[in-house]
Amino acid sequence: MAGSGTAHLRNGDALLRAEHLVVEFPAGRRGRVHAVSDVSLDVFPGETLGLVGESGCGKSTTGRAIMQLPAPTAGSVWFEGRDLTGLSGDALRRTRTRLQMIFQDPISSLNPRRRVRDILTEPLAIWGLGTPAERRRRVAEVMEAVGLDADTAGDRRPHEFSGGQCQRISIARALMLEPRLVICDEPVSALDVSVQAQILNLLKDMKARYGLTLVFIAHDLAVVRNVSDRVAVMYLGKLCEVAPADDLYRAPAHPYTMTLLASVPVPDPGVRPDLSADDVDVELPSPLAPPSGCRFHTRCPRAEAICAEREPEMREVAGGHFAACHFPLEPHTHPA
């Protein structure tokens, strides 16, 4: 699978443009984990890019590489026209004020010993922004925006809140410095479904209110479709498919995307799963020694000899719809 190449990158003023990102970690003697292997992405202002894949596919690592947490092994990350990978510590710190992140576990990503008001004021204090009165106003405004009551919640500590409320605090913290791009790494996967809907709606509201651009990383395909304008599917450190969200879900071109979509349990008793479905080759290959050619070929129902030999390049299979596959699915070969 999946491919290298940058055919899916668009011309124009992308807010974020990551090119040929590679992230490798040393593992044991001489071993290397190939977490992200030549991934390129772009995000336009005001857009939400969904990054979806199973655990270990490199989606979180990609998000962190964009943040330079840590910097990628190779590749470039263009944000507001500057390459973050070349920036010095101080310049990078300044840029990061406009580039924020929200994490999966809302409780452990907040300092348990600090009051909510202090957690939210800290970014302003670090940058010396505003007078104390202005800071208080800004904290109150953002707390109100995320649905927290500034008077009662400000003096409490994270453990006094539920997971959903803590995620609201994390979102508020990310918004304090008026960022342009927010990277959300599995922001709702630790939450119950009823609370998850609150947070997804909140992210949409915040995006509209503050004119944000989002990179939304998640494993839940339904959640990603709900929030994303464009979706990129990853598998084992590679990008398989990039397309406008509705196109990708309506007519997936990559067999892996198809497999993923077919696995999602549907809350409809009329849809009876096929119990006899073939489940050989269940194992995800190791990112220590990824398969040759297309990395998905060991599990792919459409794989042929070439798939093990040559890595497919990202190419356009329909207008604005890109897939890295030697034998992409035709729009009519799968059910509507």
Next chain:
Amino acid sequence: MSGGALLEVDALRTHFLTGRGAVRAVDGVSLAVERGRTLGVVGESGSGKTVLARSIMGLLPTTNVRREGRVTFDGRELTGMSPAELREIWGAELSMVFQDPMTSLNPVVRIGRQITETMRFHLGIRESEARARAVELLRSVGIPDPERRLREHPHQLSGGMRQRVTIAIALACGPRMLLADEPTTALDVTVQAQILNLLGRQQRELHMAMVLVTHDLGVVAGRTDDIAVMYAGRIVELAPTAVLFSDMRMRYTQALFRSIPRVTDPGHRRLVAIGGRPPDLAARAPGCSFAPRCRYARDRCWAETPPLADAGPGHQFACWYPVEAGEAEADAASAPLSATADGRRI
């Protein structure tokens, strides 16, 4: 659900006695499961679904727990049994699969012995015979190269493979009922589908009853005969699966159903969130537990607890102002008003 049910749970209560008072994790649950049938138990975290499964098994702490009610399995009352008596039934007739395959296997014992242990205990067979059966079991749960896997330790297997091993252990003695507590929550979506299909196949082949506990309505929709929806330690709606989805009456069931984003929905649809958060089980207020989060709650909901009332064959719900026929469609059409139900308060 007539008298001959394999599993009967009657007015079961499990309260944990804590410094904050009694946490009423399971608070008066009655249900029955017939031979070969599958019951889905659906609820959010803290709804008591896991404690219900553990209470049925008898896997509870021995201190600071108050238990009431009866669990009858195949005509025998489990609730009064000693640990030694329960051990004769666990694994042999009634098995359980847990959520986390990383911690439910013993990390320092090889896979093989973990499987043969139950068979030798219950079936009294020799190790060599048990090993031969273990190989067959691993093959039947879709583990390639089972002879090699028997000699490995759990850490050498992926999460999906480990869950297959725990299923193999649970099925080793041909139980008549399997309790599966969130068996796929820790797994990736493609692996989840495989594990659920595996459970379905094994169940059909062994004519085994199953209780499938999950937070995901999608997981139970196509795979169960009946569904019980739990909220705050109680069953709030119980119905044959098709009826539950086509004719849900309880307001919580409806709200839960609507809050799920679907992979088939077009993007950017505003979700119908449930405001607030699940109630504190240590401080039960009078009235319906869902009232504080319910858009339809009226005075009566705050004052009186609605009983589980019959709505049709096998269908019960607990709600004073239930969903009426035809209302669901009309309401869904006017979805935007739901934005106000976002619960913007602490």
